[in-house]
Amino acid sequence: VQLQASGGGLVQSGGSLTLSCAASEGTFSGYSMGWFREAPGKEREFVAALKVGNSNPYYADSVKGRFTISRDNAKNTVYLQMSSLKPEDTAVYFCGAGRPITSTISRPLGYRYWGQGTQVTVSS
8 A cells, every 4th residue: 555645834833734645555445544743853653543444533632622534435545634733743744554453553553554754844
């Protein structure tokens, strides 16, 4: 599965962005999808995920109420709607696809395929 993330950019604090992650494969609906981010000098951290077959999303506490993950299986695409952005949201955002179990849904090791990342910069 090849993943292509897009939609990043420069936005002011309080602004909004929507990231997209398009998958190359038609079996997209069989994968759980996650968004992670890496800030300079920090490890990749969990942002949000949708487990296959489960409509309940998972969110990191730091983004709850501000970010929304969704997927369109007909378009093989997962989205991350980000609002009320803060400077601390600045990072490279990555989408991942895999079949994580519940205990690994928020861990990078739960995902087998990764996109190339898209930069999000939030200015204060």
